[in-house]
Every structure is written in C-alpha cells, then in structure tokens.
Amino acid sequence: MADINVAEANxxxxxxxxxxxxxxxxxxxxxxxxxxxxxxxTRVPKAQEYFAGVINLRGxxxxxxxxxxxxxxxxxxxxxxxxxxxxxxxxxxxxxxIVDEVLEVVTIADKNIDHVSDVxxxxxxxxxxxxxxxxxxxxxxxxxxxxxxxxx
Amino acid sequence: xxxxxxxxxxxxxxxxxxxxxxEHLLILEKEPENENTINEIFRAAHSLKGMxxxxxxxxxxxxxxxxxxxxxxxxxxxxxxxxxxxDTLFGGLDALQEYVDNxxxxxxEGTNDNQDLIDKLAMELDIGLHGGSGAAAPAAAAAAPAAExxxxxxxxxxxxxxxxxxxxxxKAAIIEGSTQGFNAYEVRVDVQExxxxxxxxxxxxxxxxxxxxxxxxxxxxxxxxxxxxxxxxFAVVILxxxxxxDVRKRVMNVSEIKDALxxxxxxxxxxxxxxxxxxxxxxxxxxxxxAPAPAQAAPAKAQPAKKxxxxxSVRVDIEKLxxxxxxxxxxxxxxxxxxxxxxxxxxxxxxxxxxxxxxxxYLERITTNIHQSVMKVRMVPIESxxxxxPRMIRDLSKKLNKPMELYMTGEETELDRTVIDExxxxxxxxxxxxxxHGLESPEKRRELGKPEVGSIFLDAYQEGNSVIIKCSDxxxxxxxxxxxxxxxxxxxxxxxxxxxMTEKDFIDLLFKPSFSTADKISDVSGRGVGLDVVKSKIxxxxxxxxxxxxxxxxxxxxxxxxxxxxIIQTLMVVIGEEKYAIPLGSIDTIEDIPINEIKSVExxxxxxxxxxxxxxxxLADVLDIPNVGPDGETLTVVVVSKSDxxxxxxxxxxxxxxxxxxxxxxxxxxxxxxxxxATILGDGEIALILDANALL
Numbered sequence: 075m076a077d078i079n080v081a082e083a084n085x086x087x088x089x090x091x092x093x094x095x096x097x098x099x100x101x102x103x104x105x106x107x108x109x110x111x112x113x114x115x116t117r118v119p120k121a122q123e124y125f126a127g128v129i130n131l132r133g134x135x136x137x138x139x140x141x142x143x144x145x146x147x148x149x150x151x152x153x154x155x156x157x158x159x160x161x162x163x164x165x166x167x168x169x170x171x172i173v174d175e176v177l178e179v180v181t182i183a184d185k186n187i188d189h190v191s192d193v194x195x196x197x198x199x200x201x202x203x204x205x206x207x208x209x210x211x212x213x214x215x216x217x218x219x220x221x222x223x224x225x226x
Numbered sequence: 227x228x229x230x231x232x233x234x235x236x237x238x239x240x241x242x243x244x245x246x247x248x249e250h251l252l253i254l255e256k257e258p259e260n261e262n263t264i265n266e267i268f269r270a271a272h273s274l275k276g277m278x279x280x281x282x283x284x285x286x287x288x289x290x291x292x293x294x295x296x297x298x299x300x301x302x303x304x305x306x307x308x309x310x311x312x313d314t315l316f317g318g319l320d321a322l323q324e325y326v327d328n329x330x331x332x333x334x335e336g337t338n339d340n341q342d343l344i345d346k347l348a349m350e351l352d353i354g355l356h357g358g359s360g361a362a363a364p365a366a367a368a369a370a371p372a373a374e375x376x377x378x379x380x381x382x383x384x385x386x387x388x389x390x391x392x393x394x395x396x397k398a399a400i401i402e403g404s405t406q407g408f409n410a411y412e413v414r415v416d417v418q419e420x421x422x423x424x425x426x427x428x429x430x431x432x433x434x435x436x437x438x439x440x441x442x443x444x445x446x447x448x449x450x451x452x453x454x455x456x457x458x459x460f461a462v463v464i465l466x467x468x469x470x471x472d473v474r475k476r477v478m479n480v481s482e483i484k485d486a487l488x489x490x491x492x493x494x495x496x497x498x499x500x501x502x503x504x505x506x507x508x509x510x511x512x513x514x515x516x517a518p519a520p521a522q523a524a525p526a527k528a529q530p531a532k533k534x535x536x537x538x539s540v541r542v543d544i545e546k547l548x549x550x551x552x553x554x555x556x557x558x559x560x561x562x563x564x565x566x567x568x569x570x571x572x573x574x575x576x577x578x579x580x581x582x583x584x585x586x587x588y589l590e591r592i593t594t595n596i597h598q599s600v601m602k603v604r605m606v607p608i609e610s611x612x613x614x615x616p617r618m619i620r621d622l623s624k625k626l627n628k629p630m631e632l633y634m635t636g637e638e639t640e641l642d643r644t645v646i647d648e649x650x651x652x653x654x655x656x657x658x659x660x661x662x663h664g665l666e667s668p669e670k671r672r673e674l675g676k677p678e679v680g681s682i683f684l685d686a687y688q689e690g691n692s693v694i695i696k697c698s699d700x701x702x703x704x705x706x707x708x709x710x711x712x713x714x715x716x717x718x719x720x721x722x723x724x725x726x727m728t729e730k731d732f733i734d735l736l737f738k739p740s741f742s743t744a745d746k747i748s749d750v751s752g753r754g755v756g757l758d759v760v761k762s763k764i765x766x767x768x769x770x771x772x773x774x775x776x777x778x779x780x781x782x783x784x785x786x787x788x789x790x791x792x793i794i795q796t797l798m799v800v801i802g803e804e805k806y807a808i809p810l811g812s813i814d815t816i817e818d819i820p821i822n823e824i825k826s827v828e829x830x831x832x833x834x835x836x837x838x839x840x841x842x843x844x845l846a847d848v849l850d851i852p853n854v855g856p857d858g859e860t861l862t863v864v865v866v867s868k869s870d871x872x873x874x875x876x877x878x879x880x881x882x883x884x885x886x887x888x889x890x891x892x893x894x895x896x897x898x899x900x901x902x903x904a905t906i907l908g909d910g911e912i913a914l915i916l917d918a919n920a921l922l
Contacts, residue, residue, distance in 0.1 A: 116904070116912040117804065118895060119849035125895050128904055130912050135904045137895035169894045219894060 086181050089203070091210050092159065093175040095147045100180065100203055100210040101159065107168060108160035109176055112152050126150075126172060131160065138170035144218060145198065150174075163219060171218075180205045187212060233333065236281050238541070240326045243274040247319055248617045251312060255620070258307035268297045274322070279426035280452070282433055283335040286325040287426060292347045293318045296354075305354035313624075314346045316617070390445050390461055399442055400491065403465040408439065411473055414461045414487040425454040427482050432462070434476045439466025458484075463491065542603050550599045553592055560589045594885065597793055601642070608686050608695070609637035611650045615657060619682065622661045629679040630665055632657075636686035641693050645767050645787055649695075652760040652771075656697045656783045657682060659756065664701035664781055674778070676700065692769075692789055692811060698782035704775040706732040733773050737761045768902070770919065772869070784869075794888060796905075798881035798913065799864065802851040805913040806877075807886055807905060812918040814865040814872065816880065821857055833863070833874060840865060842874045843921055849900070854878070866918035873922050888915060 089100030090109075108131075115127040115138055124143035128135050138158055142150050150156070155175040162168050182203040189201040198218050199211045250267045253260060275290040293315060299305040321340045328336035390412055392400075400410040413435065417427050428451045435441055442463040446456050466473055470488040477486040567581045612634055619632040641649070665671075665680035672678055685696045709732045713719045718735060719727070737757045764771045769787035788794075788811070796807035797816075817835065824831050824842065831842040842863065846854040855878070863874040886905035891914070902917035 114911065116914065118891060118901060118914060119851070120900060121895050128891050128895070128912055128914075130906050130910050133906060135889045135891050135906065135912060137892040139894070167893050169892065 085185070086183050088179055088181050089210065089212065090159070091177040091180050092157075092173040093177055094141050094145070094173055098177065098208065098210040099141075099173075099199075100182070100212045101161075101171075101215065102212075103179065105161050105163065105215050106159055107162040110158050110160060110170075112156045112158065112172075129158065129170060131168070131170075134168065136160065136168045136170050138172060139218075140172045141218070142172070142174075161215065163215065169219065180207075180210060182210070182212075232281065233329075236277055237326060237330055239277060240274060240322075240329075243270045243277075244319060244323055244326065245613055246270045247274075248316075249613065251315055251319070252616050252620060254307055255309075255312045264297065264301045268294070268301050271297050275423075278325075279423055279429065282429060283325065283329065284430065285337075285339055286322060286335050287423070289318060289321060289325075289340055289344060291423065292344050296347055296351055299351060299354060305351070308354075311350050311354070314343070314350055316621075318343050318347065390443075390463060392443075392463075396442055396463070400463075400465065403440075404492065408465040408467055409470075410442070410491040411464055411466060411470055412461060412487075412489045412491050413464060413473060413477060414459065414489075415477060416459045416484040416486070418482045418484045419458055424456065424458070425452055427480060428452075428456075428460060430480045431477055431483065431486075434480055435462055435464050435466075435473070438468050438473055438476055439464045546599065546603050550596070550603065553596045553599055556592050557589075557596065560585060560592055563588065597885070601793075604643045605640035606643050606646045607637065608639045608641055608646065608649075608693075611646055611653065612637055612684060612686070615654070615684065618654065619657065619661060622658065626662060627667075628661070628665055629668055630661060630682060631679055632682045632684065634684045639686040639688055639693055641787060642789070645769075648763060648767055649785075649787070652763045652785070653684075653695065653697065655756055655760050656785075657684070660697065660699040660701065660781065664699040664703075666702050688789070689786075692786045695785040695787070696782060697785070698780055700780045703777040703779055703781050704733060704736070704773075705777060706775075709733070709735055733775060736773065737771075770868075786869075794886060796884055796886050796915065797864065798884050799845075799875075799877040800879045800881055801845050801849065801877050802854045804849075804851055805881065805907070805911070806845070806849075807884065807913050807915045808864060808866065808875070808918055809902075809915065810883065812866045812868065814867045817863045817865060817874070818860045819863050819874075820860050824861070835865070835874070838872065840872050840874045842876055844876045845916075846876070846878075848921065866921070868919045868922045871922045873918075875916075875918070875921065886913075886915070 088103040090103055090106055091098050091100050093099075110129075110131065113129055115129055117127040118125060118137075121127070121137075124140050126138045126140045126143075128137050130136075140150050142148060150172055152172075153174070156172065157176045158170040158172055159176070160168055160170050180203075182205050186205070187201040187203040190197060190199055198214055200214045201212050203210045203212050247267060247270050250263045250270070253263045254267065257263065271290055271294040275287055275294055278287040278290055296305070296311070296315065300307060305311075318340075321338070321343055324338065325335045328334060403410060415428075415431055417424050432441065432444075432448075432451075442465060444451060444460060444462045446460060450456060451460055464473070470490055474486050474488045477483060477488075563585045564582070567578065567585055570578075570581075615634070616632050619630060622628075623630045660682050661680075665682070666674070666676075668678045671680065680699065680701060682699045683696070685694075685698075687694055706729050710724050710727075713732070713735050714721055714724055718738065737760075761771055764785055764787070767787055769785060771786075772784045773781065774784070775781040795810040797810055797813055799806050799808060819833055819835075824833050826832070827839075831844075832839050833842055834840075842861075845851070861876050862879060863876055864880075865872060865874050867873075884907075886907075888903045889905060891901065891904045899920035900917060901914050902920075903915045904912050905915060907913055
C-alpha cells in the first residue's frame, strides 16, 4: 500500500473486465481501441504459438494473440461469448487479444489495487483490484506484449 | 517582389543546372577543347546566376558570377583549362550545392561567403589571362566593390533625369498614406557603370526598400527593371515611416550602387517639403500631370519567415497525367454502367448477371490500367541517383591517387520513387569500397600487367519483375583467406568453424556488422560500418544483395530490387485449407509432375525437369499445414527461382493469378522470413504472401 499517496492525483481508472479461464482480468480502458466478435482467423505459420493468426479488421491486417496460450492455459474453445479486444499500444500498430468473455467496464480507485510486489519484474499482472463484484487482476499490457517470456 | 512561390521551381532547376555543370565539367576536364561542352557550361552557369539573382540569393549569385567569368574566358579561348582550375571550379560547384541545400532546409542561402573560392577564381583568371603576373584579379574585381569612378557628372544627368508621373490612384495612395503617418519618397538610384547585374542590384534595392515601407511605383516599371531594360538609373516611389536619410542608407547598403537620391513627395499641400540628399537635384515631380500609367507597384509583402521545409516533388510527364485523367473518366463511365445495370428491370436474372459481368470485366481492365499509370508516375529513372557518381569517382581518384574510370550503363532504368530515394547511399558505399579496397595501386596494377587505369562498372537493367544494379571493378577481388584470418582474430568465428566454411560463407561475413578487413582506416572507407548497413537498407526495400569475387580479377556486387513495392501480381495457391500468394516475379513455370518421376537424393525429393534436377519442397510440411490430403497421381509443382537457384514447391491446387495489395502483418507477430506479408482477398479473407526467396 505504499502507492496510496502517489496515486491520489488520479484517483480512479476505468478497466474493461474480461473473463479468461474462469478468472477476471482488467485491462486499462485507455489501451483499448475496439472490441470485435470472433471472426475467421488466418493462421500464420512459424509464428509464436500463442498467436492465433491474423484477422481482417476493416481492411487492416491485425495479429491476434490468445491470452490463454500466452498465460500457459488450455487452448481456446471459441464460443458465442468469445471476443477479440483490439489494443493499440502505438499509433501504427494494433494487436488483438482473444478473451472468453467481456464482462463490463469497472471503475477502480487506485487505492483499491493491491500491487503485486514480490513477483518477477515481467509479471503479466500488475496488481489485484477490488470492486463491488469481486476481484480483478489488472493486466500489465507491456509485459504481455513483450516478446520475452519466462519459459521460452 | 515576393518570390517564395517560385522557390520549388528554383530549387528543382538549380539542382538540374548544378548536375549539368558537374557532368560537363567532367567532360571538359578530359577534353579541354570541347566547344559544345564549354557552351553548355556557360549556359547553365548563366541561368543559375540569373535565377539566384532573381530569388535574391546574393552570395550564390556572386559565386556563380565569378565562375561564369572564368567560363567566359575559357569560351572565348583566352584561358586554358588546367587541372588546378577544374579543382577550383568543382569546389565552386560544391559550394553552390551547399547554398542550394541550405535553401532547401531553411529558404535561406546561409552566411558562408566562400570568399576563399572567389579569391581563388580571381587568381585563376589572373593566371589564365596574364600568365600570373598581376597581383590583383582585374576581371573578378569587377564584381567586387570596384574602384568608384568620379560620380558627379553622371549623377546630375542620370538620377535627376527621371521624371515621375503619377496616376490618380497612386496619388490617392500617397495622400492616404500621409494621413497615417507614412511619408512618400521619390528614390532615384544610380547603379555603377561597371555593374554587370543591374537587374539583380535593382532587385536588391527593391528588397531593401520593401523592408522600410511599401513601394508605390517605379520608373521604369518593375518588369522592365527585372528585364534589365534600363540604363544605369531608375526611380522608385515608396511610402515609409522612416526618415529620408534612413531610406537612403538602406539603398546605399546594396553594393555597386553609386548613389541614391531620396526626396520627400507631398501632394495637395501648399508647401512642398523637399528634403535633399547628397546631390543637388531639383526636378520636382509634376503633381498635376497625372498620366494614366498602369499600376506597376510591386506589392510589398513582408516575406513571412516560413519554416520552409520544401516539399519533395516529382516531375511528371504531362502525358502520363493525361493518361491517368482519361482512365479516371473511364472509371466514372464504368461506375455509371454498373448503376444502370442494377437499376434496369431485366426480365431474366441471367441477363442481368451477364451484363454485370461485362461491366465488372470493364472495371477490371480500367483498374489494372490505372495501377500501371500510377506506378509509371511514381517511376523515376535511376539516372537521378547515379549521375553524381562520376564526380565522386573523379574526386576519389584524386584523393586516393589511383587513376580510375567509371563506366555506367542503363541509367534510364526506372525504379519506384521510394526506392530511388533510398538506394543512393548503399550504391555510393559499394562504389567507394571498389575504389578504395577493390582497385589496386597503379604500381601494383602495372606489375600485374593490368591497365594502369582501374575500371569500375555500374550497370542497371530490368530483369523480370525486378531491377538489377550491378557494380563491379577489375581490382584485386576479395582475399577470402584474409577475411578468414580477420574473422578468427576478431572472434567472429572459431578456427574450427572456419574449417567448414565455404568461400561464399566468408564473403557473407563481410555483410556482418562492424567487420572490416582494411589494414588501415581511411576517410574513404574501412571503418567497418558499411556492407551490413548496405545489406539491411536493401533488404528493407525488399531487395537482395549478393557478392561475387575472384581473387586478382575483381569483385561484383549485384543488387536486385523489386520494381514496385505496394502492389504485386501473384499466383494464388491452395494447400490444405489455406490460401497463399506466391509473387509472380519469382515463378518460373508451373508443372504437373507424375508421382513416379520423383526421385530421392540424399533424403531429399528431387525431380528431373527437362535435364535440370530440381529439389522439391513440400509447402504443407514447411508451413506446418494441417489436414493435407494424400498425394494424387500427379503433383502440382510451382517452380520458383532466385538467380541461379531453383526449387519446386508442391501445392494442392492453383486458384489463378491475382493482383494483390501487400499489407504488413504487424510487428508483434514474429515473422519468419517465409511470410513477406499478407493481403486481403475480395471476400475479406486474408491470404499470406510467401517469400519464395526464403525457401531457396
């Protein structure tokens, strides 16, 4: 809870809460460009295994990553609730994340986030936020996008 | 006179003139008596001078002027072309280039006067004309602040001789100005009789006056002055808030102005307050006699300090644009045709479909043509890059003390504009390498029985869908043994590795970052930042670079670049359930091969195709494609080639030829070299583009 004082300036942040393998994850809404339904994904040979392939997003070719595979979970089984979150970390580069379900937008005060302090630097989760309906793990987008992985 | 609108034209043309000067000076150096060339040089120098003057670039104009003086004397046969002279002239061209570069960056020519060059030119003139006897430089001095002649008589005659008549609206402007605190001045200016560029001086006077106020009119009018249609004097009427003395000072600051006379002009006031300067002049203007002269007042726009990063532009043949326009018109017709079909109520739907198909075919033809036309507009002859190389080789030849000659062919070969912009540096680098490391010293060449003058060749030509640029020399070639030693020494490879490496592998080492075999580093090359940069640059243009060398005979670098970047013709193939596009440029043939003709050599599948043994590659395996059916009676094989290597790609079936737009698959997905991009098909599906070169 060392961050409380620092965080007071921008108290609240909005997150998109998504479901992956029965757990809630939160993604900072500022990163998100778009949320699209599942669509045909074209496999890219010889790509990292956690990349499902590329999709056609209104004329642009966007790579799509399976968060399940990235986190070392079971492979996706796409259902009617599956969605692709389009993230735009840079102006010219988009990337999609496949999630099981998009739940809602949650507003979490910074003081309600418990920062994970003792895990490795490159952890995919920055901290755990508390909101009315439970706990949500806040994703560290940069770590997820980073090429380097603990086990590869 | 606001000239900023001409800036682009000025820069474009200056570059052309400079290039022409460079080229012809090179010729002149070899053939000092070539009359055509010297005429050509003179013309280019003269145009350049005029342009610089008009644009108000004083320093540039001054330098060009002095160079022109030299050319003038050479042309009239009074001077001989000597090596020192050409060096100085080349130096002058470099300085001019610098001015132009400055202008491109900041719209300003910079502050370098290049006085040393001007002095040198004057000296050359002196030596050339008088055998070096005179200490001063008489001819060039004409341009420098020359000895002022006694001015008194001329002044009285000339400056006061101009009668200024005012049109009504001019009068009105002056009166209105005076109510706002502006004084009207009649400025009469005498230019020195020795002045060679009266128009330019006049222009500078105009410019100086514009800074103080607004120019109402001039006698003779601005156009005449610009065309140098005046003797040695002219008059300007300005509105200014400054005092007559200040105005005069400004005018006198312009060099080669003999004298200026500033008189205050007042209309419709009983007392005419006449302020006299310098000389006694009393030709009062006649306020009453208003001649309806056309208003020639140059608009005195304060030139805004634009951060003028001049746009890059391409000169396009008007015919190409007309073509494009025609095609666009056709496109509109096709669109109308389509809407007509969809609106019409045909009886049968088949009839309608037929009509649609017809229109679509028409549309297809047009889009293909438009694509070609646009590509043509973007195409620039490679000449615009390579034409600076002869000059560079000449300089290198002097610097390295090695006689050498550059032979170029195929300068007219066209490449896409984006490629042209990028290819200059890599090419320059390779040429420098050839000159510095490739060619031996003249002594050594004599020993080896080679002609003393080294040769470097630069050949460009089109081959299929790519442009090949070959850069070769007849020098010593690359000593692979030396490369090996250096590589082991530097720890790039281990001695064990070296044992198993082929000649080609060693040459590939040269393309590795920070690898140089030069014994000593010169300022020409040898620092080891080079070929790797060349390679990455060319690969970023989706081209390839290869090097072949023969010890003692020479080295050849072959650069191959795609003709176009964004849109390519491909063959669509199906493997399993996936679709891939193979660029047509790399495809040789398509074969149906009976399964029993496939042989196995060293565990690899090969086929003997009309006498050549070609290895087969099962794309389904390479690309890890699931759900591939068993082989049939015959296999569909796409034969691809890259220079002299060939391979047959086994696919399930062919879909046909398709023109596709290349899209990147994004930076996050790790891109094995097999996939060079993706494209979106008509139904929205994505097909990946296979890079056949990576398979070989």
